[in-house]
Amino acid sequence: MNSLEDPKVVEVLDRLHRESDAQMPAVREKVAGLRAGGEMPEDWPEQLRDFFLPVSPEQGRFLYQTVRAVRAQRVVEFGSSFGVSSIYLAAGLRDSGGGMLIGSELVEDKAATARRNIADAGLADYADIRSGDARKTLQDPGGSVDVVLLDGGSAMYVEIVQLLLPHLRDGAVVLADNIGPEDEGPYSSWVRDPANRFVSSSIMMKQGTEYSVWLGMST
Numbered sequence: 001m002n003s004l005e006d007p008k009v010v011e012v013l014d015r016l017h018r019e020s021d022a023q024m025p026a027v028r029e030k031v032a033g034l035r036a037g038g039e040m041p042e043d044w045p046e047q048l049r050d051f052f053l054p055v056s057p058e059q060g061r062f063l064y065q066t067v068r069a070v071r072a073q074r075v076v077e078f079g080s081s082f083g084v085s086s087i088y089l090a091a092g093l094r095d096s097g098g099g100m101l102i103g104s105e106l107v108e109d110k111a112a113t114a115r116r117n118i119a120d121a122g123l124a125d126y127a128d129i130r131s132g133d134a135r136k137t138l139q140d141p142g143g144s145v146d147v148v149l150l151d152g153g154s155a156m157y158v159e160i161v162q163l164l165l166p167h168l169r170d171g172a173v174v175l176a177d178n179i180g181p182e183d184e185g186p187y188s189s190w191v192r193d194p195a196n197r198f199v200s201s202s203i204m205m206k207q208g209t210e211y212s213v214w215l216g217m218s219t
């Protein structure tokens with residue numbers, strides 16, 4: 001049995017996806033209001049503090065598959081929210097023989113709930129959810145990083161990846177939510193530029209998920 005079939009994991013993920021689905025009309029209304037002025041305001045994490053905004057079940061399974069495929073031992077997550085993606089990633093680590101997810105969440109209450117949800121899924125030994133601004137809390141991920149999930153707002157993706165570059169192992173996979181094939185924002189431009197030593201493409205999951213492999217500095 002893999003951990004995605006573990007009854008505890010299934011029960012928690014089903015509950016969280018159900019609760020998140022029920023929030024969707026309210027999320028759409030709130031986000032439309034915030035976007036009325038053009039760009040999202042800087043305090044959007046606080047304004048959306050009650051909402052999951054999680055990866056889809058399909059993306060979650062892909063996260064699990066990626067952790068298993070590269071036999072990851074250390075995974076970093078920018079934007080943990082209530083811990084949905086964290087559970088998929090930590091499940092992959094447990095089934096790969098162990099390891100640690102370093103999560104990050106700006107809103108303290110959300111980080112606390114994420115830790116509780118991960119513990120309810122029986123995965124507390126595989127996750128360290130750090131509360132505060134990821135630009136500080138991810139400065140030292142504690143070792144070589146095999147997989148990164150970027151899901152804390154695309155405006156900060158370049159900065160977070162650049163922060164993590166010295167820690168990425170050759171062949172590390174960086175997944176970024178909400179980056180479609182036609183995206184021309186700062187992150188897609190940066191990560192698709194061969195000079196920055198990634199090979200990158202957008203996979204059509206949800207609104208698009210950028211899948212990038214770090215080539216390292218030596219080849």
Ligand SMILES: C[S@@+](CC[C@H](N)C(=O)[O-])C[C@H]1O[C@@H](n2cnc3c(N)ncnc32)[C@H](O)[C@@H]1O
Pocket residue numbers: 045046052053054055078079080081082083084085086104105106107110132133134135151152153156
């Ligand atoms: C889209 S949600 C993440 C969803 C999560 N990955 C999941 O699948 O459940 C984005 C989260 O990033 C958090 N966030 C935004 N800016 C951040 C920052 N600078 N540092 C840490 N977390 C941040 C927000 O508070 C929000 O909870």
